[in-house]
Amino acid sequence: MRGGYYSLSTIYTLEIRISLMVKYIKHGCLLLLFGIFFLPLYVYAAAETTPALLVMEGNKIVTAAGVRMRAAITLDAKVLDKLALGTVVKATKRTREKVRTGSVTGYWYYVTHQGKKGNIQGWVFGSLLGDFRTGKEEATHWALVQQRRVKKRSDFADYAQLYQYISTILPSIKNIDIQANLALEQLLSLQKAAEKISYDKEKIKPYSLFLAKHKKDLFYDEISGRYLIPNERYLALSERYAQSAAGDKLTWFAANAPTGGECEGELECVFMRMTMQEGMYLHRYTDGNYAKEALTAVSKILTYMINALRSAPKEYDYLRFKELKKEQQTLLRVIKQGKTVTTLRQKVIEQLQVLPTVMKP
Known part of the structure; x- marks a missing residue:
């Protein structure tokens, strides 16, 4: 500036600075307008996506294997821990309304679990929990x-x-x-x-x-x-x-x-296994809840044995069968003691009486 006049370069610099100030003011106004009009909408949308919660207190039991405890109410949230089947947790909050999670709708619970490193707190979907009163x-x-x-x-x-x-x-x-x-x-x-x-x-x-x-x-x-x-x-x-x-x-x-093992058609083995299984049950519970099933199994085995002995008697060692007669008599006595008389029981009694006759050499 000389003699009260600005040089051309100074005037040009001032014009640039004024232009930038106007530009920043305009941008500031735009940002201010954005904040006034759009920020409330953003806050409202955020509030809408965060479910309302209820304070509660009660114990829950994990009803599935390897249930994930998450940091937030979403399947995308970080997994904090995996809970084993039967784990009992303390619930202190839940969503006020049911939330659709995948294909299932239910509450989310905020729970505390005693983990290996102390208490762990997080969210678990309610369909994987049951009441533990x-x-x-x-x-x-x-x-x-x-x-x-x-x-x-x-x-x-x-x-x-x-x-x-x-x-x-x-x-x-x-x-x-x-x-x-x-x-x-x-x-x-x-x-x-x-x-x-x-x-x-x-x-x-x-x-x-x-x-x-x-x-x-x-x-x-x-x-x-x-x-x-x-x-x-x-x-x-x-x-x-x-x-x-x-x-x-x-x-x-x-x-x-x-x-385990297999009798491979050996009738002695088949008979002895039957006395140790179905025979054992009938000895303890002659008229038990499973007596019909036991008698049915015994009848099938006796039918197989009698038919096999009658059709091919020379294929079997009768001397070994003599050792089984004691077991046959014991089983016969047990089944006769049954108070419930049925056609099936009578059939098994008759089959046991026939068995010694076909075991004769």
Whole structure:
């Protein structure tokens, strides 16, 4: 500036600065307008996507295997922990309304779980939880086990977790009938889990770890190509709970538990196995709930034996059959003691009376 006049370069610089100021003011107004008109809509939309909550207090039990606890009410949220079947959690909040999650609609619960590293809190979808009320604990456990037992398309993990769940709660069960039923389901779930382990999986985790853990509980049957629980375990269970209401059922399961091996047509073996299974059941429960099934099985075996002996008597060693007559007489006496007289029972009695006549040399 000389003599009160600005140079051309100075004027040009001022014009640029004024232009930028106007531009920033315009942008500021636009941002302000955006905030005034659109921010409330954004906040409203966010509020709409966050479900309203209810404060509550109650215990819940996990009703599935490997249930995910999440950081938020969405299936995309971070997984904080996986809850095993039968885990009891404390719920302190839930969504006010049911929320559609995938193809299912239900509440979400905010729960606390005692994990390996302390308390963990997060959200679990309600269809994977059940009520766990004080005073109803044992009945709830038994109902859940029954529910899981009949689950369709169960895999190794389902049965392994069911076994672990029962093993965890069994020592705390006081009701003798529930205890007996759970003890049976414990064996059955162990058997089912073992049956899911094919030969090519034996050395792969988690199957190898499972077999190593239960090497004293299972044996490998070459004939059937599968792992089995020794029949003695079922028998011991039926004897332990013989006086309970579940004793009848336990004995029937013991009679039908797979024993491994095969008789390969040897009639002596067929007869002795029958006396140790169906015969054993009838000896303990002559008029039991499964007497009809037991008598039907005995009748089938006796029909097979009598027909085989009559059609080809020279193919069998009769001297060995003489050793079985004592068992035949014992079984005959047991079946005659039945108070329920039926056509089937009478048929079996007649077959047992015929058997010694066709065993004669």
